[in-house]
Amino acid sequence: MYDSLSSEARLKLIQCLNGLPQTQFEELVFALNVALGVLPGKEAAHGLRTKALMEWVEGPTGSGLRALLDLLSKYVDLETTLSGAIPTDTHWLVPYPRNPFFTGREDLLQQMYDTLICHQRAALTQHKRAALKGLGGIGKTQTAVEYVYRYQSKYKHIFWVRAEQTEELLASYSNIAQALQLPGYDPTDRPAVVGLVKRWLEANERWLLVIDNADDLRAVRQYLPLRGAGHLLLTTRAQALGEIAQPLEVAKMGVDEGALFLLRRSKVLSEDADLSAASEADVGVARAIVAEMDGLPLALDQAGAYIEDQILSLEEYREYFQTKKAELLQERGGVSADHDSVTITFKLAFEKVADKNAAAADLLRVCAFLAPDEIPEEIFSAGDGLLGEALSVVAQSKLTLSKIIAKAARFSLISRNPQTKTLTIHRLVQEVLRAEMDEESQKQWASGVVEAIAKVFPSASKHENWPQCDRVAAHAQVAAQLMTDYGLASETAAQLLNNTGYYFNEQGRYEEAEPLYTQALEMNQQLLGKSHPSIALNLNNLAGLYQAQGRYEEAEPLLTQALEMNQQQLGQSHPSIALNLNNLAGLYKDQGRYEEAEPLLTQALEMRQQLLGKSHPQVALSLNNLALLYRDQGRYEEAEPLYTQALEMFQQLLGKSHPQVALSLNNLAGLYKDQGRYEEAEPLCIQALEMSQQLLGQSHPQVALSLNNLAMLYSDQGRYEAAEPLLNQALEMRQQLLGQRHPSVATSLNDLAALYKDQGRYGEAEPLYTQALEMFQQLLGKSHPSIASSLNNLAVLYDAQGRYEEAEPLHLQALAIFEQVLGLEHPHTQTVKRNLQILLKKKESP
Incomplete structure (x- = not known):
């Protein structure tokens, strides 16, 4: 074994260490027991880590060369690796120095090593061919350079070919032939030179041929050797590689x-x-x-x-x-001239696409005005002539559209996910494409995009449309910004804003819904004047958002304004006015203003009966809402016949099996539960659950509601083992459907905590109560009845544990909110008052 090395052998040792795969290098470092801090981190350039290792090995505190070489011999043949000077029959035709700033890409380099050297995947011809593919500027060439330097000890001959232009490619092959001193080499006969080089490659081994910028694979294919014991590495912006090489995607940096x-x-x-x-x-x-x-x-x-x-x-x-x-993006920096700027790189790629296919160019222009990720392909078919004439002609056929997408993706300016049928474009590609347009062109494309998104964004009032709403929502938000940036206003645009806001509102994404509702309102006021039924609808929706957040003082004037506007435009008796009355009454009910709510609900009911007939779904809905009011007041005997009448009417009008029928069954069951009529409530809860599952599927917000209601019925009966799995199922379903942060999710957490509290499982109840409280506060503001209820629940838990000092301020906060929002006489206010009085008596007791 070696105790010292010649300078030539030492150089070969360094090259060998540089060529080790990262996993083997790390094993070597671990086995040598190298102290922390001696080597730079794993993200450092491999050569720098090798340099630090050699300095430590040969230093006074290091392991010495013998220990290093003993371990290294397990990975390489040292006799061959370190024997004498570098052989004279090697060739190095690499035009780039090693990049001292090269960072990361370890997983990709390992993939390259595995594909080219380890032969762990695919057939023999594929093992020796790899292609780094990706967007221009993503780092394909620099990664190839790093691979060449890191693993140069694995090869005797390394050749680099530039393939962007045919002339460059031919010149590179001529340089290879000259370096190899091939017999018959004639620099004036370029085609013959290519044949000489290919035959040499096919007859020799331990070579690496890098073909850089091989974007036109059809043209490049004729220059590739058909066989041989060497390795081929391409870099390309092409997406489809066929059998040419194993594709390795170069991703953007984390x-x-x-x-x-x-x-x-x-x-x-x-x-x-x-x-x-x-x-x-x-x-x-x-x-x-x-x-x-x-x-x-x-x-x-x-x-x-x-x-x-x-x-x-x-x-x-x-x-x-x-x-x-x-x-x-146009500034390359005075000290870097090895690559075009971002702007030039993307601009040239786009021009190549546009020269080949006008429709593909239009598709890229459309992508420049959408959210960059998960662009639904159906948007391109909805343009109706507004997304470029060339694209509009071909986008109506799925087959021709798929061909256009493939052409647009040719230089990796976009990529396609075939499973989701969506596209992705880099944000800076978008920036460059937009910057190449004048302001009028930008406005024209932005306007077309807004109209197209509006066509593919469905009504969110039906849950079955939610997947499509979710698919388009991010692009609708971008469309809202386009309206602002380019001064776009149309009834279609306002409808898109309203629909998107409604979807976010249903999802509990109130912060995202509010600006959209506000923008829709302002746009319709600009287009239609201050008094129009569409504006009344916008006011109504914005008020509903405020009501859901407990912002009752902001909601009320909007509901009042919507009502007065419709009365002025539509007369005193109209279905829209009945809706306004119903919504205003709902606000009063939530505030505990029952005396003001009741006449409005009665008026809405009578108006609907008069306008729509005694038997109509809207009439049944009014009956249901009036029953809800009576139930909140504890007027159970008055609520029950209304619930029953509404249920029978829904069954008659909508059929025995309908989502609205299931909701009515739920409501009636809830009334029976409140009265302690558990035996009557349970079959209705079960029927509502089964009907919802059958009609809406196993996973739906209404199914989660039915599960939760049935669980609470079991909990009230002390049937905790039956209740708990249902509550957990409802919670998980709501989290999956509505997101991790939604008022219904907070309600589920609160109900599950209550179950644990009733069982004396205080340690499990407390974090759920706390989580529900924090969620309500974040979603609904600081003064919402649900927050007061959560504060009260947590206080009761502390009270049960004898933690009186912690419970008292929570009771006081809950009381203050209820008094402010619901008034002194509301049942919730009175309940908290009683809880606080009980607590104070406990504190006074010895």
């Missing part, structure tokens, strides 16, 4: 990986430092820049070069980028 690269490239950090060496402020700004550039390595390299060149801070660059994005 936030931390990109931040580290930017900090190194801008010289804020040294080449071998990791993120921990940077200040929190610099890391935070770097991460923000990475997010804004969507992890595109070329853009980050460009930013780093510009920061270095102009002697800027990261924060200064970020401020400039936010205001001068298009301008900065």
Whole structure:
């Protein structure tokens, strides 16, 4: 074994270490017991880690060469690796130096190693061929360069071919033939030279041929060797590779990986430092820049070069980028000329697409005005001539549209998910495409996109439409911003805003719903004047949002205004006015203003009976709502016949099996439960649950409601074992359907906590009560009845545990909210008062 090495053998040892796969390198470091801090982190360039390892091995505290070589011999043949000087029959035709700023990509490099060297996948011909594919500027070439330097010891001959232009490709093959000194080489006969090189490759081994920028695979195919014991590595923007090579996708950089690269490239950090060496402020700004550039390595390299060149801070660059994005995307930086700027890279790719197919170019232009991820393909078919003439002609056929998408994806400007039938485009591609248009063109495309999205966004009043609403929602939000940016206003646009707001409202996403409702209202006022039935509807929807959040003082004037507007426009008796009366009464009921709510509900009922007849679904709904009011007041004897009448009417009008019938069964069962008539309530709850499951599927908000109601019935009876799984099922269903943060989810958490409390499982109840309270506070504001109820529930739990000092302030907060929102005489207010009095007596007792 070796105790010392010649300089030539030492060089070969370093090359060997550089060529080790990361997993083997880490095993070696672990076996040598290298102390923490000796080597740079795993995200550092591999060569820097090798250098640090060799310095430690040969240093006074290191393991010594013998220990290193003993371990290394388990991975490589040292006799061959370290024997003498570098052989003279090797060839190195690589035009790029190793990139000292290269960061990350370890998983991808391992995939390349596995595909080309380990032969662990696919057939023999595929084992030796790999292709790095992806968007221009994503880092394909730099990753190939890193692979070449890292694993150069695995090869005797490494050749680099530029393939962007045919002339470059032919010149590269000529250089290879000259370096190999091939017999018959004639630099003037380029086609013959290609044949000479291919035959040499097919007859020899341990070579690596890198064909860079092989975007036109049909043209490149004729230059590839058909066999041989070497490896072929391509970089390409092409999406479909067929049998040419094993495709390896080059993805955009993650936030931390990109931040580290930017900090190194801008010289804020040294080449071998990791993120921990940077200040929190610099890391935070770097991460923000990475997010804004969507992890595109070329853009980050460009930013780093510009920061270095102009002697800027990261924060200064970020401020400039936010205001001068298009301008900065053109700036390559004075010290970096190895790659075109982001703007030129994407602009040239787009021009190639446009030259080949006008419809594909139109499709890319449309994508530039949508959200960048998960773009539904049906949007392109809905343009009706508004999304470019060329695209409109072909988009009506799924087959021709799929062909156009493939052409648009040819240079990886977009990618397609065939499972979801959606497209993705990089944010900076969008930026460059928009910047190439004049303002009038931008407005024209934006207008067409808004109209197309409106056509594919369905009504959210039906739950079965929710998957499609969710599919388009992000793009509808972008459309709302386009309306603002380009001054777009139309009744179709206002309807899209209203529909999207309604969907978010149903999802409990109130913060997202409110600006859309407000924008729809303002747009309709601009288009239709201050008094129009559509504006009354907008006011009604916005008021409903405020009511759901407990913002009763804001909701009431809107509901009153909507009612007065419709009365003025439609007369005193109209179905829309009945709806307004019903909604205003609902607000009063929620506030405990029962005396004001009742005449409005009665008036709405009578108006519907007069206008729609005695037997109509809207009449049944009014009966149901009046019964709800009576139930809240404890007027059970008056509520029951109304519930029964509404149920019978729904059954007669809608059929025995209908979602509305299931809701009516639920309501009647709830009344029986409140009266302690459990034996009558249970079959109705079960019937409502089974009907909802049959009509709406096993997973639906109404099914979750039925599960919850049945569980609470069991809980009231002390049948805890039967109740708990139903409550858990309802909770999980609501979380899945409505998201992790929704008022109904908070209600489920609260009900499950109550079950645990009743069983004395206080430790399990408390975190659920706390979570429900925090969720209500976040979603509904600080003064909503549900928050007061949660405070009261948590206080009762503390009371049961003797934690009086913690319970008292919660009771006081709950009481203050109920008194302010519902009034002094409301039953909820009185309940909290009693709870507080009981607590105070306990505190006074010795």
